[in-house]
Amino acid sequence: MKIAIFANDERLSRSVSQKLRQKFEDTHFIFDEKSPDIVVTVGGDGTLLSAFHKYSALLDSVRFVGVHTGHLGFYTDWRDDEIDDLVISLQSDNGQSISYPLLDVRVTYADKAKPENFLALNEATLKRGSATMVADVYIGGERFERFRGDGLCVSTPSGSTAYNKSLGGAVIHPNLKVLQIAEISSINNRVFRTLSSPMIIAPNDWITLIPARESDYLLTIDQNSFHSKQVSQLRFKISKKSIHFAKYRHMQFWQRVQDAFIGSDYAN
Known part of the structure; x- marks a missing residue:
């Protein structure tokens, strides 16, 4: 599998990106910034939007995974302290995806x-x-x-x-x-x-x-x-065309809406 990492310039995002790169190297993933199979973004929704536009010509063949280093966004499913689990999920990838218009x-x-x-x-x-x-x-x-x-x-x-x-x-x-x-x-x-x-x-x-x-x-x-x-x-x-997100544990849409705008303290 070919991997690209796309991170914003925040200090935490750069740190997480470096750790991810080392873990991918240790598990023998191939880095390919030009034609990746998976783009892992590190930052927030704005970072994923930037990555989407960078790779918009490859939407038929690329899937996205978002790691958030701030508040949970609508396109980022993984926290910065879960990158070990993310690497394991990528190792057992079976090509599944969630698509958005x-x-x-x-x-x-x-x-x-x-x-x-x-x-x-x-x-x-x-x-x-x-x-x-x-x-x-x-x-x-x-x-x-x-x-x-x-x-x-x-x-x-x-x-x-x-x-x-x-x-x-x-x-x-x-x-x-x-x-x-x-x-x-x-x-x-x-x-x-x-x-x-x-x-x-x-x-x-x-x-x-x-x-x-x-x-x-x-x-x-x-x-x-x-x-x-x-x-x-x-x-x-x-x-x-659609955007495709790698389906490892993609959060259900209405749960994402509730978390973003209502919060679990008010769900009951």
């Missing part, structure tokens, strides 16, 4: 002939930098509304617990291959109206945003930001 984002620019495609694990957003954002929203090719406000967020099911939740969106189980669109501070009065509610979009539909103007936008794809892009159109749909 991804967001396919196609961006068309006013100053470029060819659109760009991105993958997001959590969400993508479009915001206006200095004034109200005005954009036409299409669902499955049909015009739905004209949005006015700070911006719009389109999330995956696993990403529904991130920025989307802070916007009042629903938490969705990753077994459901759907999209969710949530408004960011929409304007609603006697003149301008939006649905003013998050929407769950069916797997076969897609979302298209056409801004009323083509400048001064901030586009985000997970934790990556693209400033001042001349965006003329955005299209969102469920990707044909």
Whole structure:
């Protein structure tokens, strides 16, 4: 089995990464940063997001394992004091995995002939930098509304617990291959109206945003930001690709939600 370790720059993460590397060497794993079978991330959800984007071209062949060195995240199952157990689990690996759907984002620019495609694990957003954002929203090719406000967020099911939740969106189980669109501070009065509610979009539909103007936008794809892009159109749909997590003891989704937002002290 070929292994890659991807760690953040925190002191504890670097220490755990070094210990992991030594244990993998002692148990004769092969290190391959370019084409690994397993990517072990050390840090938190942000670290795993960075690793996902680094290895996004290898999603059909790579699986991820997250070791958290802070609070338990949604993508990290192992604690930093459990790396011995993790190495043993990797030694008896049988190829099982848990898969989560991804967001396919196609961006068309006013100053470029060819659109760009991105993958997001959590969400993508479009915001206006200095004034109200005005954009036409299409669902499955049909015009739905004209949005006015700070911006719009389109999330995956696993990403529904991130920025989307802070916007009042629903938490969705990753077994459901759907999209969710949530408004960011929409304007609603006697003149301008939006649905003013998050929407769950069916797997076969897609979302298209056409801004009323083509400048001064901030586009985000997970934790990556693209400033001042001349965006003329955005299209969102469920990707044909998925992210795969090695299934050694992947925590059940609703247990993960409970642990993150409610806590065991309040479960009873």
